[in-house]
Amino acid sequence: MASLTVRQLDERLKKQLRLRAxxxxxxxxxxxxxxxxxxxxxxxxxxxxxRQHAIRCRSHPLYGDGATLGACF
Numbered sequence: 001m002a003s004l005t006v007r008q009l010d011e012r013l014k015k016q017l018r019l020r021a022x023x024x025x026x027x028x029x030x031x032x033x034x035x036x037x038x039x040x041x042x043x044x045x046x047x048x049x050x051r052q053h054a055i056r057c058r059s060h061p062l063y064g065d066g067a068t069l070g071a072c073f
Contacts, residue, residue, distance in 0.1 A: 021031035
């Protein structure tokens with residue numbers, strides 16, 4: 001496993017992380033790890049949604065040329 005050190009973290013953020021970790025019954029380290037993993041999953045879900053959108057646009061009869069991907073639906 002890799003390690004990560006965060007320097008010059010805002011004290012308010014550190015306190016919020018500590019309080020959230022306590023509420024969730026976790027260490028601060030585990031809280032940060034959980035938050036990073038959740039963020040990665042959410043970003044992956046968003047990317048998958050954009051890919052699905054692009055595929056729908058390319059296969060749509062009016063927008064099949066792929067030139068107007070953002071406007072098809």
